[in-house]
Amino acid sequence: MKKLLTVLIAISALPVWAGGLESLENFVKTMKTGRAGFTQVVTAPSRQGQAARSKTSTGSFEFARPNRFKFVYKKPFAQSIVADGQTLWMHDPDLNQVTAREQAGVLASTPAALIAAAPDLQALRAEFTLVDVPDQDGLQWVLATPRSKDNAVQSIRVGFQAAGLAALEIVDSFGQRSLLSFQDFEANPTLSMGHFQFKVPVGADLLRQ
Numbered sequence: 001m002k003k004l005l006t007v008l009i010a011i012s013a014l015p016v017w018a019g020g021l022e023s024l025e026n027f028v029k030t031m032k033t034g035r036a037g038f039t040q041v042v043t044a045p046s047r048q049g050q051a052a053r054s055k056t057s058t059g060s061f062e063f064a065r066p067n068r069f070k071f072v073y074k075k076p077f078a079q080s081i082v083a084d085g086q087t088l089w090m091h092d093p094d095l096n097q098v099t100a101r102e103q104a105g106v107l108a109s110t111p112a113a114l115i116a117a118a119p120d121l122q123a124l125r126a127e128f129t130l131v132d133v134p135d136q137d138g139l140q141w142v143l144a145t146p147r148s149k150d151n152a153v154q155s156i157r158v159g160f161q162a163a164g165l166a167a168l169e170i171v172d173s174f175g176q177r178s179l180l181s182f183q184d185f186e187a188n189p190t191l192s193m194g195h196f197q198f199k200v201p202v203g204a205d206l207l208r209q
Contacts, residue, residue: 020142023160063116
């Protein structure tokens with residue numbers, strides 16, 4: 001009896017890990033703002049006689065729920081993607097070009113909706129089929145499949161750890177895989193709404209879609 005009691009006490013003392021869905025729900029509920037650095041590796045599908053090719057980018061990511069976020073790519077090429085709540089701005093300094101799109105029509109079933117835009121899990125379920133997948137690399141994962149058949153994204157996996165958001169894996173309709181690994185995630189920093197305003201650089205070409 002003493003041995004059994006010892007085993008039960010030992011088991012009860014083990015840390016309890018949330019599943020992917022529980023981690024996602026907790027993240028959406030509690031993380032109203034966030035920021036992190038990221039490394040993105042984009043891998044094109046292998047072709048006959050050719051090995052798969054990949055390219056790596058680094059930058060920073062910030063968000064304020066709902067509907068505001070900023071991706072700033074720093075290396076190897078500068079680029080920024082900013083959602084201010086009304087408009088999605090994409091700025092390419094090398095081309096000196098800015099593209100502006102109405103935000104409401106493009107974000108609902110995108111990776112950004114999963115980690116930054118959606119106000120709650122119910123809103124995500126309206127756009128995605130969400131399922132737990134096995135833990136991997138020390139992370140809890142959830143698989144999100146867009147409900148829309150016309151979506152350019154085939155599937156999305158979001159990985160969480162105790163510190164918060166850790167990874168985002170996107171497979172598009174052509175089989176291209178993009179893995180974003182987040183570093184030094186900061187939960188609920190103070191970010192003003194003005195932080196997500198975008199000003200078109202003087203002399204840049206502006207394309208509205």
